[in-house]
Amino acid sequence: MRFDPQTLSALLPEVMEVARAAGREIMAVYAQDFAVTYKGDRSPLTEADIASQRIITAGLARIAPGIPLLGEESASADIAARRQWPSLWLVDPLDGTREFVKRNGEFTVNIALVADHQPVLGVLYGPAQQVLFAAARGSGAFCVDEHGTRRRLYAAKRAANPPRVLGSRSHRDTSLDAVLDRLGAHELLRVGSALKFGWLADGRGDLYVRLSPTCEWDTAAGQAIAEEAGARVVDLKGEPLRYNQRETLINPSFAAWADDSVDWLRLVKS
Numbered sequence: 058m059r060f061d062p063q064t065l066s067a068l069l070p071e072v073m074e075v076a077r078a079a080g081r082e083i084m085a086v087y088a089q090d091f092a093v094t095y096k097g098d099r100s101p102l103t104e105a106d107i108a109s110q111r112i113i114t115a116g117l118a119r120i121a122p123g124i125p126l127l128g129e130e131s132a133s134a135d136i137a138a139r140r141q142w143p144s145l146w147l148v149d150p151l152d153g154t155r156e157f158v159k160r161n162g163e164f165t166v167n168i169a170l171v172a173d174h175q176p177v178l179g180v181l182y183g184p185a186q187q188v189l190f191a192a193a194r195g196s197g198a199f200c201v202d203e204h205g206t207r208r209r210l211y212a213a214k215r216a217a218n219p220p221r222v223l224g225s226r227s228h229r230d231t232s233l234d235a236v237l238d239r240l241g242a243h244e245l246l247r248v249g250s251a252l253k254f255g256w257l258a259d260g261r262g263d264l265y266v267r268l269s270p271t272c273e274w275d276t277a278a279g280q281a282i283a284e285e286a287g288a289r290v291v292d293l294k295g296e297p298l299r300y301n302q303r304e305t306l307i308n309p310s311f312a313a314w315a316d317d318s319v320d321w322l323r324l325v326k327s
Contacts, residue, residue, distance in 0.1 A: 058121065060144065060172045062195030068121065068170075069193045072180050073201075075116035076166045079109040080184030083151060083166070087185065093158055101154045106130050109150035109166060117146050117168070124170075127301075128274050136304045144172040145301060147277040153250030155227040162186055163226055163249030169277030174299040179281030181251050190255040192285035198258050212288040212315035216263035219243045220319075223253040223262040232268040239324050240264075254279025257313055258286035265313040266325055273306045280313075288315040293326055 058064065086105035094102050110130040117126060127134065128148030139145075146168065151157060153164030162185035170178035177194040190210070192198035198210040219242035224233060226249035237243060246262055254276075256262045277300055280290040290298050290313040298311055314321050 058124070058144070060170070060177050060194070062193065065170075065178050065193035066196045069178060069180070069191055069196075071120045072117070072168055072170070072178065073182070073189060073191055075113055075120070076168055076180045076182035076189065077184075078116060079112040079150060079166045080182050082108040082112050083157070083164075084184050087157065087160070101158055102130075103151070103154060103157065105157060106151040106154060110148070113148050113150055113166070113168065117148075121146075121170075127306075129272065139301050142301060144170065147171055147176075147274040147300060149251075149272075149274040152275060153226075153252075156249035159227075161226070161249065163252055165250045165252060165255075167251050167274060167278040169274070169281055171277055171300045174302050175297075176277040176281035176284075176300065179278035181255055181278050181282060183250075183252060183255075188255070190258060190279075190282050192258075192282040194281070194285065196285070198282045198285035200255070200259060210258045210282070210286040211260055212258055212283065212286040213260040213263055214287065214315050216314075216316040216319060217244070220263040221246055221261070223248065223256055223265040225249070225253075225267075233266055236266055236268075236325050239327055251275065251279040254283050254290075254313070257288055257315070258283045260315075263314060263316060264321055266311075267308075268310045268325075271308045271311075273300050273308060276308055276311070283313055286315075288313055289317075291322075293322065295322055 126146040149167040156163040166182040181190040187203035189201045292309040
């Protein structure tokens with residue numbers, strides 16, 4: 058499959074519908090009492106994660122057969138196999154399971170298409186809030202709200218004073234505290250899951266820093282959306298995050314912003 062802007066733009070609505078279908082499965086579980094188990098890394102797992110993964114796997118296989126899928130709840134593949142993949146789906150069927158368990162609504166379905174190690178299409182769907190963020194390379198980013206209203210997304214090219222820093226709702230990152238101290242006056246906005254990328258793309262935040270571990274499926278969709286909205290998502294060397302290149306699927310530390318008049322990396326790395 059070619060991944061030119063026209064093809065990606067045509068594919069995006071179908072991926073959005075897959076995300077919405079997965080969201081319906083998640084909300085069906087959310088409305089009931091549900092069991093929580095814990096994986097080896099102590100991260101929670103619910104039947105909603107599994108149901109969402111099943112819907113996404115079937116949906117993406119239908120609309121784009123032959124493109125491999127890698128995700129938090131999918132079968133793993135070693136780097137020797139992955140090196141043969143010119144493109145792949147990166148999927149987190151329920152990003153923010155801790156928020157799901159807490160029932161605060163701040164969780165998302167993350168679906169990204171990666172080609173040549175770059176995210177070229179991304180969908181983030183928050184089923185509890187009925188908000189969807191989406192982008193295809195070359196076509197811009199947009200949001201669809203709970204009323205079905207669609208609007209274009211633009212990241213804030215001029216940071217607020219004081220700057221608005223997006224932070225995790227559930228992951229306490231002591232290294233971020235040091236960054237905030239160096240930053241000085243700021244407003245810390247805590248929000249769960251990949252919604253932070255959506256807020257950045259929507260101009261609701263100025264800086265998103267993540268120094269604690271994330272996986273590639275946590276960030277690929279959000280990066281696609283943030284970049285199409287005019288933001289940058291880079292590692293601490295200033296290089297854009299890239300995918301399916303390394304044996305590990307753990308991302309390096311990264312920062313994301315849109316206002317290039319501030320040397321954010323100096324503040325992060327000092």
